[in-house]
Amino acid sequence: MVETESGETFLLPKSHLVGPQTRRWRVLSPSQLNLVSIRFYVASLYALFSKQGLSLKNQFPEIPYNTGLEKNFQGAKIEETVVIQFLLEYLKNFPGKQTEVPTYVRFALMELTNPKTSINSLTKKLGISRKQLERKFQEVVGLNPSEYRSVHRVLSLVRNPEHYQTNNPDLRLTDIAQNFEYADQSHFNHDFKRNSGTIPKDWFAEFEKMSHFYKQTNEEK
Known part of the structure; x- marks a missing residue:
């Protein structure tokens, strides 16, 4: 769950993008979280997948979930190389097409x-x-x-x-x-x-x- 600076709360999809934010927010959870994140350079979502930044502003849109990552988290030890490989494959199959940034x-x-x-x-x-x-x-x-x-x-x-x-x-x-x-x-x-x-x-x-x-x-x- 996310709480914004205005006090608004809402549930996050299990797998989601974090669009460009002009408001402050924090994640609320009653239990421990296992998180995997990919940090993109500015304008990368536009360049790689034609995702317009303005449509993502202050949004957390849901994206297809990677079940392979969840299986790896269930193990006693998470191998970094395995996680990286899953993330690379995930990005290769992410919907969208490349667009040139002017x-x-x-x-x-x-x-x-x-x-x-x-x-x-x-x-x-x-x-x-x-x-x-x-x-x-x-x-x-x-x-x-x-x-x-x-x-x-x-x-x-x-x-x-x-x-x-x-x-x-x-x-x-x-x-x-x-x-x-x-x-x-x-x-x-x-x-x-x-x-x-x-x-x-x-x-x-x-x-x-x-x-x-x-x-x-x-x-x-």
Whole structure:
């Protein structure tokens, strides 16, 4: 079961996609869960299976269930190579066809990882109108360019271990705000809370509270 930030609850299909999200949510379960997930790059569902991002926005659509994975989970030990093989076969047989992501959308995705990039300057580089960019970008990605830039900036913040007081007690939040091109501390607080549900001061107080998805290994540094 999923609970959204507004208090809405609903059951998730046993096998499902998680579309691009602009709302916060959490999984509720009275018992232990065994989960397998495939994390796609931005626009991959569009490129691999022609799944339009806008139709998936804030959705959890059901997809065909892989019984082979469930059988593997019933064993005492799960072999990673076996799980990977099942997932690869699953993706090969997933319904849909490949679709080329337009070059200007790929360029926009790269440019918007830089918090200095403004939407107006980006459209001038591309030689198209803002409306044209937003329409195609949302179709492919599921978020508009401003939403994508905001989410990417916050994710870049929380994934860096050096932004947490337990790892870097001398770092000030005002320094982080300046380094990531926020206009001021108020802008930083507002944008961060909109995406995470809490203010930066509370979030960065203790790194160990973070999900392991955001912890970098030595190989990733």
